[in-house]
Amino acid sequence: MFSKACEYGIKAIIYIATQSLENRRVKIGDVANHSGSPEAFTAKILGTLTKHRIVRSVKGPYGGFEIDVGRMKHMKVSEIVYAIDGDSIYKGCALGLDRCNAAEPCPMHDHFFSIRNELKKMLETTTVYDLATKLRSGASILVR
Amino acid sequence: MFSKACEYGIKAIIYIATQSLENRRVKIGDVANHSGSPEAFTAKILGTLTKHRIVRSVKGPYGGFEIDVGRMKHMKVSEIVYAIDGDSIYKGCALGLDRCNAAEPCPMHDHFFSIRNELKKMLETTTVYDLATKLRSGASILVR
DNA sequence: TTTATTTAAGATATTTTTGTCTTAAATGGA
DNA sequence: TCCATTTAAGACAAAAATATCTTAAATAAA
Numbered sequence: 429m430f431s432k433a434c435e436y437g438i439k440a441i442i443y444i445a446t447q448s449l450e451n452r453r454v455k456i457g458d459v460a461n462h463s464g465s466p467e468a469f470t471a472k473i474l475g476t477l478t479k480h481r482i483v484r485s486v487k488g489p490y491g492g493f494e495i496d497v498g499r500m501k502h503m504k505v506s507e508i509v510y511a512i513d514g515d516s517i518y519k520g521c522a523l524g525l526d527r528c529n530a531a532e533p534c535p536m537h538d539h540f541f542s543i544r545n546e547l548k549k550m551l552e553t554t555t556v557y558d559l560a561t562k563l564r565s566g567a568s569i570l571v572r
Numbered sequence: 573m574f575s576k577a578c579e580y581g582i583k584a585i586i587y588i589a590t591q592s593l594e595n596r597r598v599k600i601g602d603v604a605n606h607s608g609s610p611e612a613f614t615a616k617i618l619g620t621l622t623k624h625r626i627v628r629s630v631k632g633p634y635g636g637f638e639i640d641v642g643r644m645k646h647m648k649v650s651e652i653v654y655a656i657d658g659d660s661i662y663k664g665c666a667l668g669l670d671r672c673n674a675a676e677p678c679p680m681h682d683h684f685f686s687i688r689n690e691l692k693k694m695l696e697t698t699t700v701y702d703l704a705t706k707l708r709s710g711a712s713i714l715v716r
Numbered sequence: 717t718t719t720a721t722t723t724a725a726g727a728t729a730t731t732t733t734t735g736t737c738t739t740a741a742a743t744g745g746a
Numbered sequence: 747t748c749c750a751t752t753t754a755a756g757a758c759a760a761a762a763a764t765a766t767c768t769t770a771a772a773t774a775a776a
Contacts, residue, residue: 429573429661432764435668442679455722464669468766475724488773489721505680517573524579525608525716535586535703535712536649539694543687550683559679568679572669576734599752612736619754631753632743 434512437473439463439570441508444483444493445500445560453492464571473512480511500560506551518548578656581617583607583714585652588627588637589644589704597636608715617656624655644704650695662692 460467478485521528522536604611665672666680
């Protein structure tokens with residue numbers, strides 16, 4: 429569904445968010461450990477997310493990553509997905525046609541349409557704050 | 573969503589099905605042309621689908637691929653997806669956790685559950701016959 | 717100012733996916 | 747039997763995704 433890069437990105441953001449809720453910056457190493465993702469790859473992905481202003485980074489001692497709590501409440505998962513995987517999830521045709529729409533649909537178009545729409549709506553309504561508070565309360569996990 | 577291999581496989585099967593409805597066997601070259609997919613790669617994928625008995629192949633002059641019309645009416649898209657991509661679509665966790673379920677969910681689990689289920693149900697109820705007749709009637713297209 | 721700590725950026729490596737090519741095997745017809 | 751046609755199978759190649767490594771830049775504190 430999502431690329432590995434996107435999975436790592438979402439998990440990293442959720443973990444950083446839980447720590448920002450406690451007013452703690454986190455280093456790459458901690459992010460990797462607590463999200464069960466490879467450290468160097470996660471660092472690269474966080475570079476992308478920093479450029480997209482989804483997370484803030486601070487260099488040097490006592491540095492690390494943080495997310496503004498106010499912003500977190502309005503930040504949608506769709507923004508993370510878009511920053512890493514682009515819009516393929518939203519616009520792509522199930523059978524890979526360049527253009528595929530109601531007027532000239534691929535054979536699966538109608539079947540996919542509502543499902544894809546629901547997925548889109550879900551990603552656009554789920555906030556990072558929602559996911560982070562659920563993780564913090566122990567109602568969900570990031571690593572096994 | 574699906575791998576390229578899976579996209580090509582589904583398109584190939586739909587095209588072969590339209591031709592089997594007219595009692596015509598089709599050669600790899602025709603399949604590739606009419607499904608807009610690379611020929612050699614499509615041939616390899618049809619090899620897999622032949623082993624899974626999803627399509628029948630006949631070697632030699634007047635040979636090619638065909639699908640039994642009776643079988644076609646009960647053949648679900650999910651069978652093609654499973655033969656090529658395995659069960660990742662059905663069982664995979666959105667965030668890549670090895671195990672992820674209601675008891676120990678990833679933070680996205682609940683959000684994904686119903687969407688994934690709908691996708692599964694859709695693939696398990698859509699038949700190759702449905703898709704082939706729609707294509708044959710001109711209500712959908714495979715190539716642009 | 718120097719040092720330790722931390723992210724940034726990009727080069728490099730590995731693995732997986734996608735794609736092609738070559739040779740073998742089967743089959744129908746001359 | 748021999749040839750032309752077609753799929754089968756697996757080796758090979760290219761591209762993309764995943765992952766690591768190295769060096770640079772920033773910054774806080776001594």
